[in-house]
Amino acid sequence: MHPAFSVLFFTTATGAGYGLLALLGLLGGFGLIPADFWLGLVGMALALGLIAAGLLSSTGHLGRPERAWRAFSQWRSSWLSREGVASVATFIPAGLFGIGWVLLGDSGGWVAVAGLLAAAGAVTTVCTTGMIYASLKPIAQWHSRYTLPAYLIFACMTGSVLLNALLQGFAVGSTVVVTGATLATLAGWAWKLATWRYNDRLKIPTTANTATGLAGGTVRSIEWPHTEENYLLKEMGFRIARKHSAKLRRITQVLAFAVPAILLAVAFASQWPFAAIASALAAISQLIGMLVERWLFFAEAKHTVTLYYGR
């Protein structure tokens, strides 16, 4: 599958944004993070900014973005429509939570309820994003039980690493949050390794034989219907060399998991401002690493239409 940058940025940014929003909503709403105006403002601006930027970016790959409002209508059948509805609906409790926690400096009571609802909306939205990919049968690497948990784990991971950077930046870092972010990063690493292992051993039942109905023997494409690459090959026939794939998997592991885990350990063991610098670098490295991960998620996904072209 062709890795369109607007979609890579959208899924990475909204994953991190919703992860951070959910954690702020839960921890802030119940008073586990101090209701400090500047901390709250920067935190909510970061979370909602990432979400809004991601959603705007996602309209970048539309052929007719001016009609995007229509995408809220088919929530009964379409995961993409459900994602649209959930993402916009989440802004309501998130906004109320922001007013209560940041502007009024409150926690508990209705602010906790708003925070809880914002967190629920964030989790729901990430689930709908994951299901868009997990529900596509023609792409075996996506239509697997690894896809939905991956989106949830990565949102939790990037969100908690961002939250840690935020708290460390305001010199109110907590060992619980650093530990949680480290554990989430390690969990993300383990899940990605398990996913790659599963995909590499995947036995896909759909072959050139079932695609053409010609049973038995081998089916070899000897002539395409067209001489140049068409929409199908540009969009779904994207291929990545195996050696590049191996190299990019190593880059993903270093930037998204290994470097952040080491920097979080440094943050755990050091004081402000070193802990803050290490935490910020961990978040930046992880987000860049996750963009590479998302690029591979698309590049390594094989659509059944490529079978018709002998690819």
Next chain:
Amino acid sequence: MTCLPGHTEKKLGLVIDLDTCVGCQACVTACKEWNTGGHMAPLTDIDPYGGHVDGVWFNRVHAYEHTTEMGGRTVNFPRSCLHCEQPACVTVCPTGASYKRASDGIVLVDEDKCIGCKLCSWACPYGAREFDTDVGVMKKCTLCVDRIYNDNLAEDDRVPACVAACPTSARHFGDLGDPASAISQLVTNRGGVDLMPELGYKPTNKYLLPRARTERAANVDAPALEPIKAEGGFLGWIDRMLSN
């Protein structure tokens, strides 16, 4: 609404005979010619005379070499929308632009509602949908809805353009939901198959596989030629002399 109809009154579709298809591309050309002025018009071509030709086509003919223990054979393979009973291209559509008609089962796109998110083309395992980069919307085979119900055409011509054009009658059109229809009988008699049945899309269109090959040559069973009668006269004398 992109929810699927529980039942369609008819299941209009095509049956494609891979045994008789010669890969002449007449169906491809006829389809393009009709549809670039039809329901989903235009079928945009990008850089048609340049080095990077691209464009929207509803019907594409591949060629394969199918090799079994019986040997190899070339199979021409037309590929177009199969108007599935379980079209995920419809259910994934966020805007309601894609729909399956309850009356005849034809899968269509309302170009005025399409936002060009391309998700339907990802959801189609058969590559039936092609994005029009010029107009910014998705396009697909309409089963020539603007021909098959068209009162302005002679009754014989009320079939999809690809069916009308096929010189070897490899393409058949009809109601696959009616077991008594000629097209359903053809599928039964020839053992028509679904493409990628394991994915569960339940395609309406069926493919008829190449007939089994026979080991012997055609049995003409004509009587042996009669012996040539001896020629008389001068030429007969020469013939006899030269034959000695």
